[in-house]
Amino acid sequence: MRGQDRPRLTRRASVLLAAGLLAAAGTAALAQMAAEIVPPLTGAGQPMADTAAPPVPHWVVDDIRKMRAYPEQPPIIPHSIEGYQLSVNSNRCMSCHKREFTQGSGAPMISVTHYMTREGQMLADVSPRRYFCTACHVPQADTRPLIDNTFVDMSELGVGHAGDQ
Ligand code: HEC
Ligand code: HEC
Known part of the structure; x- marks a missing residue:
């Protein structure tokens, strides 16, 4: 019985290990993306650093x-x-x-x-x-937008307007 159980356990352990590795890689990628996105929004490359406040x-x-x-x-x-x-x-x-x-x-x-x-x-x-x-x-x-905005008003999406003619 023990002999049968063991391989199953190790397989489960290796699946867990693989999932863990994937998650770790994913988090690292996310952290890298965040490092690129956040500074323009917060103004500080290093979140804990002292930076001069922008003028009002x-x-x-x-x-x-x-x-x-x-x-x-x-x-x-x-x-x-x-x-x-x-x-x-x-x-x-x-x-x-x-x-x-x-x-x-x-x-x-x-x-x-x-x-x-x-x-x-x-x-x-x-x-x-x-x-x-x-x-x-x-x-x-x-002020200058921090990121580009591609918003399109819904009335410019080709809808007919009530009372136009
Ligand atoms: C919970 C969010 C919220 C709060 C708090 C709030 N409003 Fe509004 N207000 C809105 C929304 C949403 C609209 C547009 C849709 C509507 O009329 O409900 C609006 C519309 C308005 C309008 C335009 C009305 C019109 O007929 O064109 C005025 C003026 C206004 N609010 C003033 C105020 C004032 C003054 C206060 C504080 C006493 C206030 N609002 C509190 C959400 C809010
Ligand atoms: C002295 C009078 C006065 C006070 C106080 C005042 N408002 Fe107004 N408000 C106006 C007038 C008049 C307008 C119309 C546009 C203009 O003349 O600026 C307006 C316009 C607005 C609008 C735009 C409504 C629209 O349909 O576009 C909003 C929102 C608003 N006020 C919110 C506020 C809020 C919030 C406060 C308090 C923090 C406030 N107002 C205090 C007089 C006032």
Whole structure:
């Protein structure tokens, strides 16, 4: 019995060993790829090295509402939000974007989704899950992209448009 069991065990061991070697080779290849990809994104060739912080970019604050890349994209913020307090007790954004204040401020109202709970229940005020605006809405800076972007808008993919003719 023992004599029969032994070769089976060794075969299993060698399969494990081969799998281990493959995994090790794969990890090494991945690590090499990561070494090539990461520095342009982090700015540091050596992740733990001290590097000078790049200058803060200039925000685009031209007040021109930008087209969205897709209908449900949180629109980007086209104005300065420098010094706007956004805390549990005070929400500067809502002083212009809340439904009640839009007539005076000229700001677009936060859309209906911002008044909905997770279950779709409509509230009188902004839903807690939409309270911290900058979790989703961000200002833009005019900077050079770190990697090329081949994004194509879906309306340029040859679809017919409703109401075109
Ligand atoms: C003083 C009033 C005011 C305050 C405060 C304010 N906004 Fe605005 N916001 C506007 C106005 C007006 C516009 C329309 C575009 C423009 O004039 O800049 C706008 C546009 C936007 C847009 C673009 C909407 C779209 O459909 O393109 C977003 C997003 C936005 N604001 C988010 C914020 C956030 C987040 C804050 C708080 C950090 C904030 N705003 C604070 C007045 C304000
Ligand atoms: C969880 C993410 C999230 C948070 C938090 C959030 N928004 Fe939005 N917002 C969106 C998305 C997604 C859209 C576009 C689709 C929609 O209307 O739901 C949007 C749309 C908007 C629009 C454009 C509305 C329109 O009809 O064109 C404004 C203005 C806006 N948000 C302001 C705010 C303000 C101000 C806050 C903070 C009180 C806020 N948002 C918080 C995700 C968010």
